[in-house]
Amino acid sequence: MTPAPIKDTITFDDFDKLDIRVGTITSVSEVEKSKKLMKLMVDFGDHTRSILAGIRQERENPKEIEGKQALFVVNLPEKKMAGELSQGMLFDIGYADGVTPCLAMPEKPLPNGSRAG
Template sequence: MDQAPIKELIRFEDFEKLDVRVGTITTVAEVEKSDKLMKLTVDFGDHTRTILAGIKQERENPFEIEGKQALFVVNLPERKMAGEVSQGMLFDIGYADKLTPCLAIPEHHMPNGSRAG
């Protein structure tokens, strides 16, 4: 893999604006109007959210992540895609480098809603 250059420096205050939390993926479903998107229902402890993720073609079995904890960005504006609304973003590793992506996961079980950073 060719290493990408490090992005432009940001202020710590900008980094602190991101709200990255642990959630458990309780269900994974297909998005009928999309060849790429899967619909994840994610438990964040005090609430659940629907998060659309472009993992349909990235994984041999996108349903295999059901029941797993992962990191999610939860303070993005809602976004409508393929007729569905996404309430956050799955934080995965590898896609930007054209590698088979994997989940960014806690080292051990963490309470849903735990913040990263």
């Protein structure tokens, strides 16, 4: 893989607009109307969200991420995809570069809802 060029510089205020939080993936299920999407139910400590992720064809067993903590962007607008509502975005690593993606995870367990940044 050849690393992509670094994107344009942003301000700290721009970065501060992103709300990236730790959540525990409590369940992973197929989205009937999609060959790519999986529905993740994610515990953020004070609430649970449904987050759709295009991981169905990226992993031999997408359910292997159940019980794992990962990073999620939680302040994006809700989006309906394949008849299901997504309330955030899985913050994974590799997809944009054409390599098999992996979860962006904390190195040790943290309280659900902990913020990155």
